[in-house]
Amino acid sequence: MIDIPASKKECFFEDLHVNDKMTVTYQVGGGGHLDIDFWLADPDNHALAKHIKETTGTVSITAEKDGRHEFCFSNQMSTVVDKIVSFNVHGVIYVDSDDTVAPIEREIRALAAGLTAVKDEQEYIVVRERTHRNTAESTNSRVKWWSVMQAIVLFLVVAWQVYYLKSFFEVKRAF
Structure with missing residues (x-):
């Protein structure tokens, strides 16, 4: 990396x-x-x-x-x-095809290639998991801040409505 x-x-x-x-x-x-x-x-x-x-x-x-x-x-x-x-x-x-390679050596090479493929796949999965985790954490953060903002707006609207209704029912006196 x-x-x-x-x-x-x-x-x-x-x-x-x-x-x-x-x-x-x-x-x-x-x-x-x-x-x-x-x-x-x-x-x-x-x-x-x-x-x-x-x-x-x-x-x-x-x-x-x-x-x-x-x-x-x-x-x-x-x-x-x-x-x-x-x-x-x-x-x-x-390895030239004319060379004589023992069957056991051929199998060892095939196993080594398979092991390398498995290792590469694991590394790929780790990187993908990290990318997906970062995306999920970013989404969680946005949802949290959006919820906080909605709560603040809700309280502001409630406060404004209480003030407006209170002033609506207030009796105005003329001296």
Whole structure:
């Protein structure tokens, strides 16, 4: 999880070899309209993926070149609000199909991939729960203040009516 200040961007790097696979999954957990700009570039700085003002996203690539791949989160569209972004980077080192892989090793890799998927799903659920809790707390606060305001208006109207009715029944004397 990272905080991205308003009008800033945060970049990260991953060194990949040809045929390595990488997946980046992200979700905005707080700030503004819960949107962020994201892009992923190869070592020659060619864009492999670009998401503009997205709340969540997943990008999977297979490296076509050796070198440092860059992915960035940008909050430059916002001048006031900081954003909280949760993200995961998964990499799979390419194994040539000609290599002989023991069946137990294949199963271990499958279990590791499944475990990673479960962990990512749990992190996604935690971020969603936080977002929903913030929404519920905000709604509760608005309902509370609306009720207080209605009670104040009710008492003011009652006070005005009592005063008006009292003055209506008051006897006016002329001297």
